[in-house]
Amino acid sequence: MSVVRVGVHGACGRMGRRVVAAVHAHPDVALAAALESSHSKELGNDIGEVCGLGDVGVQVSAEMPKDLDAVIDFSVPEASLALAERCAEQGTALLVATTGFSAEDRERLMTYAERIPLMVAANCSLVVNVLMKLAADTAKIFRGRDFDAEIIERHHRYKVDAPSGTALKLAEIVEEGMGLTERVYGREGITGERPRNQLGVHALRTGDNVGEHTVVFSTLGETLELVHKGSSRDSYVSGAVAAAAYLAGKAPGEYGMADVLGF
Ligand SMILES: NC(=O)C1=CN([C@@H]2O[C@H](COP(=O)(O)OP(=O)(O)OC[C@H]3O[C@@H](n4cnc5c(N)ncnc54)[C@H](OP(=O)(O)O)[C@@H]3O)[C@@H](O)[C@H]2O)C=CC1
Numbered sequence: 108m109s110v111v112r113v114g115v116h117g118a119c120g121r122m123g124r125r126v127v128a129a130v131h132a133h134p135d136v137a138l139a140a141a142l143e144s145s146h147s148k149e150l151g152n153d154i155g156e157v158c159g160l161g162d163v164g165v166q167v168s169a170e171m172p173k174d175l176d177a178v179i180d181f182s183v184p185e186a187s188l189a190l191a192e193r194c195a196e197q198g199t200a201l202l203v204a205t206t207g208f209s210a211e212d213r214e215r216l217m218t219y220a221e222r223i224p225l226m227v228a229a230n231c232s233l234v235v236n237v238l239m240k241l242a243a244d245t246a247k248i249f250r251g252r253d254f255d256a257e258i259i260e261r262h263h264r265y266k267v268d269a270p271s272g273t274a275l276k277l278a279e280i281v282e283e284g285m286g287l288t289e290r291v292y293g294r295e296g297i298t299g300e301r302p303r304n305q306l307g308v309h310a311l312r313t314g315d316n317v318g319e320h321t322v323v324f325s326t327l328g329e330t331l332e333l334v335h336k337g338s339s340r341d342s343y344v345s346g347a348v349a350a351a352a353y354l355a356g357k358a359p360g361e362y363g364m365a366d367v368l369g370f
């Protein structure tokens with residue numbers, strides 16, 4: 108098997124630095140680019156030095172090389188869109204793990220699946236993807252019955268988008284499964300009784316929380332909660348590297364973490 112040449116976009120960020128380290132350590136994947144914005148103070152520095160790995164021979168750059176097999180993106184939405192255009196021009200597979208897209212930008216992003224192998228995954232963790240499947244199955248069972256559904260997410264104080272991309276994906280899943288037609292983000296004031304077709308979504312921002320998601324299903328007399336608690340970013344990292352290796356060399360199209368994880 109030939110080594111997959113991977114670029115990391117947003118390489119100096121919280122996730123990017125960890126992905127760089129994982130790619131560098133992986134036997135079947137090679138770190139071929141460390142991409143940042145043209146304003147980054149790290150431009151020209153060795154990414155290994157930035158990440159505390161020592162010299163790895165790859166400089167932080169705003170220019171994407173032409174010979175990459177796949178790019179892993181953990182950056183900001185506008186940069187992900189510009190990256191998708193570059194990947195499409197060069198025929199490079201792309202994993203967008205960034206969150207916070209507007210509905211319009213997300214729609215635009217998905218059009219690149221006509222030109223390249225593309226995965227847009229709000230959460231690359233195996234266990235979170237199992238949570239999504241459990242939420243889908245549970246929501247279908249409760250459809251048409253007397254159940255309320257709410258989603259609660261917790262993240263670190265530095266996170267810039269709310270609710271999390273994962274919470275929004277879970278919201279879509281639960282709405283589709285239960286046939287809910289109204290979504291509310293938080294509640295305040297004299298709200299009146301809870302409408303029966305409503306899904307509530309709630310975001311907490313505290314400390315260094317790496318990500319927790321709870322889907323609450325309640326009827327009168329009992330409650331079921333599906334809970335995922337992350338305690339390290341490693342699960343996102345390993346899923347992202349597996350996704351990039353999976354996408355490399357695939358036909359253009361839209362792929363998902365379920366394809367990578369085999370369920
Ligand atoms: N799918 C998943 O499993 C996960 C997704 N995420 C998502 O990943 C994203 C990044 O998270 P995190 O690493 O914590 O955030 P950070 O802010 O730590 O990292 C973002 C990085 O992107 C860089 N960046 C900004 N603009 C550009 C640009 N134009 N071109 C290239 N790089 C750019 C930033 O550089 P600078 O600092 O110089 O602006 C920074 O290094 C978020 O949207 C988050 O929600 C996070 C964890 C898991």
Ligand SMILES: O=C(O)C1=N[C@H](C(=O)O)C[C@H](O)C1
Binds near residue numbers: 229
């Ligand atoms: O910003 C984060 O940290 C995370 N973001 C993703 C999201 O918005 O869902 C995934 C994970 O929860 C961590």
